Structures are given as structure tokens and as C-alpha cells.
Amino acid sequence: METETAAGSTPVIEASTGIEKSRHKSPVLLLLRVHVLQSWRRLSAIREQSKLLSGAIMGFMACYLIFSYWLFAKGLGFIEAFPGLGPLLTERLMFLLFAFLFALLLLSNLVIHYTNLFRNRETQFLVPLPIDNNSIFRWKFIESTALASWAFLFLIAPLLAAYGVKSDASLSFYPFVIALIALFIALPAALGGFCAINLARYMDRRAFQMIAVGLAAAGLLSAFFWLKPEAISEDSLETRVLAVLDRLLHKTKFSQFPFLPSYWLASGAQLWIEGAFMSAGFFLMTLLSYSLFFGAIAFTQLGNYFYDAFSASLSRESVFGQWSWFRQWKAKERARKFEYHPSWVERLARLVPGLRPDTRAVVMKDMLMFWRDTAQWGQTLMLFGLLGVYIINLRHFSRQLSNPFWVHLVSYLNLLACSLNLATLTTRFVYPQFSLEGKRIWMVGMAPMGIVKVARVKYWLACSVSLAVTIGLTALSCYMLQLPWQRTLFFISAITIMTFSLNGLAVGLGLLYPNFKEDNPSKIVSGFGGTFCLILSFLYIVGSVACLAYGAPRSGSVSVGESVMRGMLSWGSFAGMSFLIGYLPMRIGFRKLPNMEI
Amino acid sequence: MIELKQLRKNFGDLKAVDGIELNIPKGQFFVALGPNAAGKTTTIKMICGLIKPTSGHVKVAGFDMDKEPLEARKRMAYVPDFPFLYDKLTPWEFFRFTVELFGMPLEMLETRGMELAERFHLQPYLKKTVESLSHGTRQRVAIVSALLHDPEVFVIDEPMVGLDPQHARIVKDILKERSRAGMTVFLSTHQLSVAEELADRIGIIHRGKLIAEGTVSELQSRMGSEWALEQMFLELTAQEDQAREEESTVSTQS
Known part of the structure; x- marks a missing residue:
């Protein structure tokens, strides 16, 4: 119904119909129309914003449908084959x-x-x-x-x-x-x-x-x-x-x-x-x-x-408002004068030797923001919690896991799962960190420590927190699979390098493709940089695990020399990929940072 | 037009609104003043039917908000301090949605809608999506859409937030014009100058109570001196604080 006036500047309702009236359309239909229009524009905006993003979404959807169809068909065929x-x-x-x-x-x-x-x-x-x-x-x-x-x-x-x-x-x-x-x-x-x-x-x-x-x-x-x-x-x-x-x-x-x-x-x-x-x-x-x-x-x-x-x-002050203990506690809280008690995180941070006060302030701010943002720690807990539950339950597969082939395969799959979880979190939470900081530039960016150091602190903090989780889960997986200490060391070294690389990639691309207009981290992630980070992380993980699996020790036909060669080749390519993915984008990003106009 | 009878709202032990009694007749411009967390927004939410009072009654345009909410809402408009607008619609599409929702003829959009859009200098933005507009422009869009159905009662919370002086002037002028033409206005603000300039009657809400109300001269005669509104406001709220403190000391001692 909308056309433009001759001046072309303002839309008007077509007067030719003359008698068109709204005649109390059903509110549900009106709301449906508004939301269909909104959804259509959102879809169009994705296509216009980033071709890579829309391509990746379509690709993942198609792959999911094909792969899950194949998996279900295989599974059903396997079950159907049980005699009787x-x-x-x-x-x-x-x-x-x-x-x-x-x-x-x-x-x-x-x-x-x-x-x-x-x-x-x-x-x-x-x-x-x-x-x-x-x-x-x-x-x-x-x-x-x-x-x-x-x-x-x-x-x-x-x-x-x-x-x-x-x-x-x-x-x-x-x-x-x-x-x-x-x-x-x-x-x-x-x-x-x-x-x-x-x-x-x-x-x-x-x-x-x-x-x-x-x-x-x-x-x-x-x-x-x-x-x-x-x-x-x-x-x-x-x-x-x-x-x-x-x-x-x-x-x-x-x-x-x-x-x-x-x-x-x-x-x-x-x-x-x-x-x-x-x-x-x-x-x-x-x-x-x-x-x-x-x-x-x-x-x-x-x-x-x-x-x-x-x-x-x-109208509710609190869901516990009907409990007398809660009301008494609230009354005491209201009456009590404000006293600052450092949290356990802050006390812990104070124990770290050589941590300068400005660095500690940025670390504390990021830790508190993470802790108080339910979405961030909730998603982290869910992703790694589910993986943890799965790993703990490996003990029930005692029969299958007595076979070295399955132990071997499952140990690599666990490494894959752990790093994929990490990549989800680095893309979702580490990548937008710098863009979000840009909004708070009046405080953090103008501080004497400078924005470059702020970005470095973020990288090290992200690495430290993720390492605590990834090393813990990998060690647990190795323990559950009863791997010898050499293999445990192997997997812990691999996940450590991958943790540094994935965080480096997220921080590096976050610096290279900042978005200072958005307050919402999920919108920042859905741009080109975020999609690129996710795809590169995925490719890096698949490539790394394939390389490491290629160099894995084999029993039987392979000679010691060949085994050493394979090991060197696999670790060499893994290290090369980690350097390319984890270090280079970060290096370019840090170089660009001092001249960046925020 | 707006009638509040012994209006109370409790959030747990907290008395957010404590027995407000108020009658705003047709065409009156009422400005509610009060410090932060005084109970202004809670009162507005009860007037608009967003929340139910713990006790007491709200009548808008003669209709009880509890018994005939639809009749009351048809005759009123509410603009909150941070109004909701559909991000992916253009202002023009949003106006159209409002016109249809209120069952008005679509021609009204062309006449009244265009007139208001011109007055608020919204023409350059009519084809842009709301997400690309500044806070001030969104506020103008919300005010225009609220005025489209020519409400009998207009409730607005902190209307000047984000508006530049030019558009703040337009909002003030249009609300005053409409008020003179019979629209009842309930405006909540922290800006005392707005109250001084526009209000037919001012109410000072503090700690959930309407501690003073009347025209500026009535408030001055109550205070016994020709103080400016700012001084009266500070004095009245301080008096109330002191009275509360004395009351709580007495109750603790007894």
C-alpha cells in the first residue's frame, strides 16, 4: 500500500483506494504481520551484512541435515540387523x-x-x-x-x-x-x-x-x-x-x-x-x-x-519474600552500613606475585563481569559440564575400552570434543571482548596502561581460565581411559597449545574486525569477523587432531624410524598450524591497535 | 479524568506507593515530581494497568482500570522513559500498526500522522528502520504514535530524556496545546523547569506518598514564602525525610 510521493521523500498511503479502513483488524493478525516483516528483514540483513556468515549458516544447516540423515540411517540399519x-x-x-x-x-x-x-x-x-x-x-x-x-x-x-x-x-x-x-x-x-x-x-x-x-x-x-x-x-x-x-x-x-x-x-x-x-x-x-x-x-x-x-x-521484590529468614536478612542488609569486603577472586588475584595493580584491576573487572553474566558462565558450564559428565561416565564402558583401538580412538575424539567446546566459547566470549571494551573507552582506553596492554591482559586471562578447564578435562579423560603418563602428557601438551592458539585467534580477529557500535556480544559475533573466527577455529581443530592422530604410535608393522618421522611430521605441522592460526592474527592485530580510531 | 483513590503498592515489605489520593480533571496538565525511587513510575504503571494496585482504585476517563481496562486503555496513551519500538520496522510502518491497532481509518495516518511527523521533523527518518535511529528520534517516534489516536489521557514518563532543545520545545508545545484542547496530561519528570513551565498542577511524590500538590503559588503559600520550585522541592522532601526519621526513632525507642 505504501508508495512514495512525487518528491520521493515521504511514503504515503495510496489515496486511490479511498475507503480503505483498518476496521479493527484482529490484534493477533496485526502482530503476526509485524513479526513476519521483522523476521524477513532480519534474514535479509544477515545476507547483506556478511555473505560469509549466510554461506556458513546455510552450509552448516545442509551438512547437519545430510550428516544426521546418514547417521540415523546407519544407526537404524545397525539396530535392524540384530537377529530376531x-x-x-x-x-x-x-x-x-x-x-x-x-x-x-x-x-x-x-x-x-x-x-x-x-x-x-x-x-x-x-x-x-x-x-x-x-x-x-x-x-x-x-x-x-x-x-x-x-x-x-x-x-x-x-x-x-x-x-x-x-x-x-x-x-x-x-x-x-x-x-x-x-x-x-x-x-x-x-x-x-x-x-x-x-x-x-x-x-x-x-x-x-x-x-x-x-x-x-x-x-x-x-x-x-x-x-x-x-x-x-x-x-x-x-x-x-x-x-x-x-x-x-x-x-x-x-x-x-x-x-x-x-x-x-x-x-x-x-x-x-x-x-x-x-x-x-x-x-x-x-x-x-x-x-x-x-x-x-x-x-x-x-x-x-x-x-x-x-x-x-x-510486583515482586524477591521470590523469597515470604520467608521470614529472608526478610530478616534483607532488613539487616538495609540497616548495615556499606563495608567493602574483597571477594575470593580478588583475594586470589592479590596472591599472584608480580601482578601490577592496573593489570589486576582489568583482570578483576573481567572476572566479575563474567561471573555476573549468567549467559556467559551458564553456557560455559553447560558445554564443559556435559563433556565432564560424559568423560566421567566412560568408566561404564569397561568392556569396549579394554580394546586398545577404541581407547585410542576415544582419546582423540575427547581431544576433539574438548577443543570444539573451547572454540565455541572463544568465539562467543573472547572474540567480542575488545569490541565491547571500545564502548567503555572513556575509562579503560584512557587509563595510563593503554589499550594494547588491556588487550594483552585479556588474552592472558582468557588463556589462564580456559587452560584450567581444558587441562582438567583432558587429564580426566586420560585418567578414565587409563592411559600411560606419556600419552597423558601428549594430550595435555596438545590441548595447551590448542588453547593458546584458539584464544590467540579470537583475540587477534577481535582486534582486526572490531565493532564498536554494538553493545550486544551476540550481535558482534554474528558479523564477518565472528563467523571467520568460528570457521578458522573449526578448520584448525579438525586439521590439528588429524595431524596428531597421523603421528600417533602404532603397534605392529611400523618401524621405529618411521614412527619417529611420523611423530615429527605430525607435531611439526601441528606447531606450524598453531603458529599461523594463534600467533599471526594476534601479531597483526596488536600492530594495528595503536593507530586504531575508536 | 484520572482518579487515584487510596492507591497503594507494596513490593514485599517496601511500600512503593503509600495511599496516594489524586484527582486530575479533564484538560489539566499535571506534573509529578520526586527524587529517584519515589514511586512515580510505579504510580504510572498502575495508572496504565501494567501492574495491579495492592489496594485502592484507578479510574481513567471515567473507567475503572480493574473492571473496564479496555475502555480505559482505548482513551489513553502511555509513553515510558525508554519506549519499546519494533527495531526492524520503519517509523511509518509503526504508525500504521498503531492506527490499525486503535481501529482508526487509515486515512488518519495520511492526515494526522503526516502532520505530526512534519511537526516533529521525522520526514527524513520515515523510511529508515527504527534500529538505525538515535534515542531522541525514537522518543519522537514514540510520542507521535501515542498522539495518533488523539487520546483523552496522556501519561508520559521522563519525556525529555535524549531530546535536543529544539525537539524538547516541540514536545512541550504540543502537549500544552493538546492539554488546552481537553487532553489530560500526567507527566513525570526530574526537571523542575519543565514543571514550572508547563504544569497546571504539580504533585511532589516522595517515599511513595504525595507529600504536596497544587499550583506553584499554592505550594508557595503553603511554604509561607515565595520560594522557587527547586527550593520548595528540596525543603518538602527534607521535611518528609526528617519526619520519617523521627517516626522510626520513636518506634525503635518504644
């Missing part, structure tokens, strides 16, 4: 997978509904407008469901395609399964929205908190005892395979509880493949009726509850 048990195992795996995905989807919906309804500026903008509470909730419900579910769809698309192809499903399977999934995602969305509203409304109530903590503890304990590894003897694996399998499968029986929506989805998909169309249709109808029922409740009844919860969430 293949179909049973495949069936149980599908039930299990969808049951866990349902739980994840529910959690994802709860978190996203909560943040989108109660911690969102758009909601605060919409509430004082003449839009009824139901319409606001409807829009936020649609938006939250889309945000919470897209990753789920992306995750299961290659799995279902592989399942369909492996089971020789007819073409009708694919639209049928799409319909099943479309109905399926509405249920965790409605439940997640309902739980988010109740969480926001009642989270400061003591009874609510106690019940929530009790339920979480009970859930964790039952999962711990129910899912703990089974000890199986060598003898029982050879003589009592069926009994062992039955025992293991019994523990997964919960995924076939008939009132679980994941059961309806998995059953519907499997029955359609088997040609039992009526039974598959029954599960589709079951999903449809439940989705309509709960969807209708969410769309028509939750608006006013949402508003009550919204007002309550803005």
Missing part, C-alpha cells in the same frame, strides 16, 4: 526418543513461555494498549511455541526421513507424519504455557517452592535409581542374552505409557509404516482431539490468568 530383535529394538527406540523429546519440548516451552510472557519488553508495550488479555496471550503463545519448537522439528526431520526410507514407507507416510508432529507440538506448548503462568503467579509462595523442589528432587532421585547402569557379567551376555535384554528393555517401558502424547506420535508413525492405516488414524485423531481441547483452553481461557501473573511478576 531388530524391529523390537527399533520400535522401543522410537518410543524412547519421542518420550525424551516430549520432556525436552515441555521444558523448552516452559522456559520460553516464561521469558517471552514475563521478561519481554514487547509484552510490557502491549499490555497498556487497547488489546484484550486473551489476544496478547494468544500472540505470545504462538510466538513462544514457534521459538520453542523449531529446533525440535530441525532435529527430528532427518530422523523421520531416515526411518521412512529404511522402513520402505510409502510417500503418504511423510505428510501423515508432518500432521502428527504439527498436532503433537501443540500439547507441550499448551502445558508449558500453563506451567509458565502458574510459575510466574505463585513462585514466591512458600508452599509452591517446597512442592517444586520436592518434585524436582523426587524426579532426579527416581531417574538416578531407575536409569543407573546395569552390571552385566561376561557369562550372562553369552548364555542369557534374552534375559539381559528383557531386563534392560523393562527399564524403558515407561515410554510406552499409553497416555503419553509421545506414545501416540510414535505409534501413529509406526502403524502407518506397517500399513495399519485405521489404527494410525486413530492415534492422529487422539492427538487432534487433545490438541484442540488444550489449544482451545489456552486460546480462550488463559488470557486473564496471564494478566494476573504478569502483574504479580512485576
Whole structure:
């Protein structure tokens, strides 16, 4: 409808239609239109900002789809090949997978509904407008469901395609399964929205908190005892395979509880493949009726509850406000005069010999910023925590890991996983550090120590913190795999060099491609420099691990001389790559820094 | 037009708003003054229906905010100190969204929208996305979109933040004009000069209470001298602090 005036400067609404009126369009449709337009412009902006970024995103997406399809197809083929048990195992795996995905989807919906309804500026903008509470909730419900579910769809698309192809499903399977999934995602969305509203409304109530903590503890304990590894003897694996399998499968029986929506989805998909169309249709109808029922409740009844919860969430001083111990503590805090007590980090920093006060001030500032930014330490903890849990659980693979080939392979894969995690964090958090400092140039950059030293301090701090984690995890991995000390030293040396290189790359490219306009680190990372850093880190890691694996000691046919040559060649190329990736960009960046106009 | 009856809001033990009683008639320009954390923004949030009062009532344009919120919201506009705008929309698209949301004929966008955009010197920015605009320009966009539906009640929090003197003048002029034409204005600010210049009535909020209200001359006669507003403000808030301190000493001793 918008055209430009003859002057070409201002847009106007076309007067030719004359009678066009807004006639109270549905607010949900208006909001949908606004957000579609916004999303389209965001997508276009990515393409315009950095071709490398859009190319990398498309490339990674395509690779993910192809690789995961191949992996799922291989996995399903492997399971199907179990004599006499293949179909049973495949069936149980599908039930299990969808049951866990349902739980994840529910959690994802709860978190996203909560943040989108109660911690969102758009909601605060919409509430004082003449839009009824139901319409606001409807829009936020649609938006939250889309945000919470897209990753789920992306995750299961290659799995279902592989399942369909492996089971020789007819073409009708694919639209049928799409319909099943479309109905399926509405249920965790409605439940997640309902739980988010109740969480926001009642989270400061003591009874609510106690019940929530009790339920979480009970859930964790039952999962711990129910899912703990089974000890199986060598003898029982050879003589009592069926009994062992039955025992293991019994523990997964919960995924076939008939009132679980994941059961309806998995059953519907499997029955359609088997040609039992009526039974598959029954599960589709079951999903449809439940989705309509709960969807209708969410769309028509939750608006006013949402508003009550919204007002309550803005009116809360603290979630512990109803506990007398908390109120007493707060009252004491208010009455107490301010006294500065150095934190344990600061006391620790004071112990480091030779650390100048200005350097210590920058280190302390960065450490406190990291600690107080939940996103930073949360993501670090999640990435390395998951890796840690995996490494600790290696002890349960005692049978497989008695084979030197697997020990060897797993030790290199652990090195790969650890360095990939590190690369994610260096790109996400170390790369934007300098750009963010540019915003605070009035304080840090004007200080007598100078911006070059600030950048150096950042590099050494990032290296020290990352080394503490990467060396710890690598040592743990070697210990769990019971590697000899020479191999442990080998892996620790490798991860140390990689840590210095990856941090050097992130700092170097951060200096070379600064962005002083943005306050948001994720936006800084999404530019050309950030994408380039991620891609180079990835290539460096894959190249390094391949080089190191090439020089790994082999038993049998290789002579000592050849083994030494291979070792020298692999470490030589690894060192060369590390120099190129870790040192050069940093060197160029530091040279450019004194003349940089911030 | 705005009626606050024994309005209270508690955040845990903290009394953010403590029994405010206020009646602002049609066409009056009311300016709320107060130090930081006095309860001004909390009061505004209750007037706009963002939060519910712990007790008491809010009526806007004759409609109870608790019982008939939609009727009240249709007749009012609210501009916060840091207004939300959709980053990837242009100001013109945002105005259109507002016009449609309030169910106005789209022709109004061409007439009233263009007139306001011209007055606020927004023409060069109408085709740029909001994300590329400065804070002051965004503030102007928010004010224009709030004025588009010709509200009966206009609530604005710290309107001068980020505005250059030229545009601050325009905002003052337009709000005063509209107020003379019958729009009730509730403006919260720290700038005493704005209050002195624009207000028909001034209210001083401190520690959640409306400690004084009236025209400048009424406040002066209450203080018993012809002090400037700044001096009166400092004196009144200091008196209130002293009274509180004495009260808490007495309660501790007893």
C-alpha cells in the first residue's frame, strides 16, 4: 500500500483506494504481520551484512541435515540387523526418543513461555494498549511455541526421513507424519504455557517452592535409581542374552505409557509404516482431539490468568519474600552500613606475585563481569559440564575400552570434543571482548596502561581460565581411559597449545574486525569477523587432531624410524598450524591497535 | 479524568506507593515530581494497568482500570522513559500498526500522522528502520504514535530524556496545546523547569506518598514564602525525610 510521493521523500498511503479502513483488524493478525516483516528483514540483513556468515549458516544447516540423515540411517540399519530383535529394538527406540523429546519440548516451552510472557519488553508495550488479555496471550503463545519448537522439528526431520526410507514407507507416510508432529507440538506448548503462568503467579509462595523442589528432587532421585547402569557379567551376555535384554528393555517401558502424547506420535508413525492405516488414524485423531481441547483452553481461557501473573511478576521484590529468614536478612542488609569486603577472586588475584595493580584491576573487572553474566558462565558450564559428565561416565564402558583401538580412538575424539567446546566459547566470549571494551573507552582506553596492554591482559586471562578447564578435562579423560603418563602428557601438551592458539585467534580477529557500535556480544559475533573466527577455529581443530592422530604410535608393522618421522611430521605441522592460526592474527592485530580510531 | 483513590503498592515489605489520593480533571496538565525511587513510575504503571494496585482504585476517563481496562486503555496513551519500538520496522510502518491497532481509518495516518511527523521533523527518518535511529528520534517516534489516536489521557514518563532543545520545545508545545484542547496530561519528570513551565498542577511524590500538590503559588503559600520550585522541592522532601526519621526513632525507642 505504501508508495512514495512525487518528491520521493515521504511514503504515503495510496489515496486511490479511498475507503480503505483498518476496521479493527484482529490484534493477533496485526502482530503476526509485524513479526513476519521483522523476521524477513532480519534474514535479509544477515545476507547483506556478511555473505560469509549466510554461506556458513546455510552450509552448516545442509551438512547437519545430510550428516544426521546418514547417521540415523546407519544407526537404524545397525539396530535392524540384530537377529530376531531388530524391529523390537527399533520400535522401543522410537518410543524412547519421542518420550525424551516430549520432556525436552515441555521444558523448552516452559522456559520460553516464561521469558517471552514475563521478561519481554514487547509484552510490557502491549499490555497498556487497547488489546484484550486473551489476544496478547494468544500472540505470545504462538510466538513462544514457534521459538520453542523449531529446533525440535530441525532435529527430528532427518530422523523421520531416515526411518521412512529404511522402513520402505510409502510417500503418504511423510505428510501423515508432518500432521502428527504439527498436532503433537501443540500439547507441550499448551502445558508449558500453563506451567509458565502458574510459575510466574505463585513462585514466591512458600508452599509452591517446597512442592517444586520436592518434585524436582523426587524426579532426579527416581531417574538416578531407575536409569543407573546395569552390571552385566561376561557369562550372562553369552548364555542369557534374552534375559539381559528383557531386563534392560523393562527399564524403558515407561515410554510406552499409553497416555503419553509421545506414545501416540510414535505409534501413529509406526502403524502407518506397517500399513495399519485405521489404527494410525486413530492415534492422529487422539492427538487432534487433545490438541484442540488444550489449544482451545489456552486460546480462550488463559488470557486473564496471564494478566494476573504478569502483574504479580512485576510486583515482586524477591521470590523469597515470604520467608521470614529472608526478610530478616534483607532488613539487616538495609540497616548495615556499606563495608567493602574483597571477594575470593580478588583475594586470589592479590596472591599472584608480580601482578601490577592496573593489570589486576582489568583482570578483576573481567572476572566479575563474567561471573555476573549468567549467559556467559551458564553456557560455559553447560558445554564443559556435559563433556565432564560424559568423560566421567566412560568408566561404564569397561568392556569396549579394554580394546586398545577404541581407547585410542576415544582419546582423540575427547581431544576433539574438548577443543570444539573451547572454540565455541572463544568465539562467543573472547572474540567480542575488545569490541565491547571500545564502548567503555572513556575509562579503560584512557587509563595510563593503554589499550594494547588491556588487550594483552585479556588474552592472558582468557588463556589462564580456559587452560584450567581444558587441562582438567583432558587429564580426566586420560585418567578414565587409563592411559600411560606419556600419552597423558601428549594430550595435555596438545590441548595447551590448542588453547593458546584458539584464544590467540579470537583475540587477534577481535582486534582486526572490531565493532564498536554494538553493545550486544551476540550481535558482534554474528558479523564477518565472528563467523571467520568460528570457521578458522573449526578448520584448525579438525586439521590439528588429524595431524596428531597421523603421528600417533602404532603397534605392529611400523618401524621405529618411521614412527619417529611420523611423530615429527605430525607435531611439526601441528606447531606450524598453531603458529599461523594463534600467533599471526594476534601479531597483526596488536600492530594495528595503536593507530586504531575508536 | 484520572482518579487515584487510596492507591497503594507494596513490593514485599517496601511500600512503593503509600495511599496516594489524586484527582486530575479533564484538560489539566499535571506534573509529578520526586527524587529517584519515589514511586512515580510505579504510580504510572498502575495508572496504565501494567501492574495491579495492592489496594485502592484507578479510574481513567471515567473507567475503572480493574473492571473496564479496555475502555480505559482505548482513551489513553502511555509513553515510558525508554519506549519499546519494533527495531526492524520503519517509523511509518509503526504508525500504521498503531492506527490499525486503535481501529482508526487509515486515512488518519495520511492526515494526522503526516502532520505530526512534519511537526516533529521525522520526514527524513520515515523510511529508515527504527534500529538505525538515535534515542531522541525514537522518543519522537514514540510520542507521535501515542498522539495518533488523539487520546483523552496522556501519561508520559521522563519525556525529555535524549531530546535536543529544539525537539524538547516541540514536545512541550504540543502537549500544552493538546492539554488546552481537553487532553489530560500526567507527566513525570526530574526537571523542575519543565514543571514550572508547563504544569497546571504539580504533585511532589516522595517515599511513595504525595507529600504536596497544587499550583506553584499554592505550594508557595503553603511554604509561607515565595520560594522557587527547586527550593520548595528540596525543603518538602527534607521535611518528609526528617519526619520519617523521627517516626522510626520513636518506634525503635518504644
